[in-house]
Amino acid sequence: MKISVELTLTPIQDNYEPSIIHFIKKLRESEFKVLENPLSTQVYGDYDTVMRVLTVEIKEAFELIERGLLYMKIVKSDRYDYEPHF
Template sequence: MNISVELTLTPLQDDYEPAIIHFIKKLRSSNLKVLENPLSTQIYGNYDEVMALLTIEIKEVFQLIERGLLHIKIVKSDRYDYEPHF
């Protein structure tokens, strides 16, 4: 089963950029499809692979920050190639 995940990491502290950059670089180094924009990062792939990666990387980034929020949206389908039809 394929999924699409949108993540928005919001450290609630000064000097937040290093943790975000570290998190995104770790996601990029996976074999999954990863897209970024200024507001969020999207990951596309097999459910088990995506969730295994997120379990490890979320724990690691939470250890790097003092306080923070992580907003996660999960869609049950691979929306990587989505193009608006209007």
């Protein structure tokens, strides 16, 4: 099953950028299609594989920050090629 995941990591601390950059770079190293914008990062791929990798990378990201939030949205389909039709 293909999924699309939108992630927003929000460290609640000073000097937050290094932890966000580290998290995004780790996702880029994965086998998945990854898109970034100023507000979030999207990951596209097979459900089992994406979730297995995200479990590891989210845990590492949380270990590197003092406090923080991670917002995650999951869509059951690969929306990588989505283009608005309006």
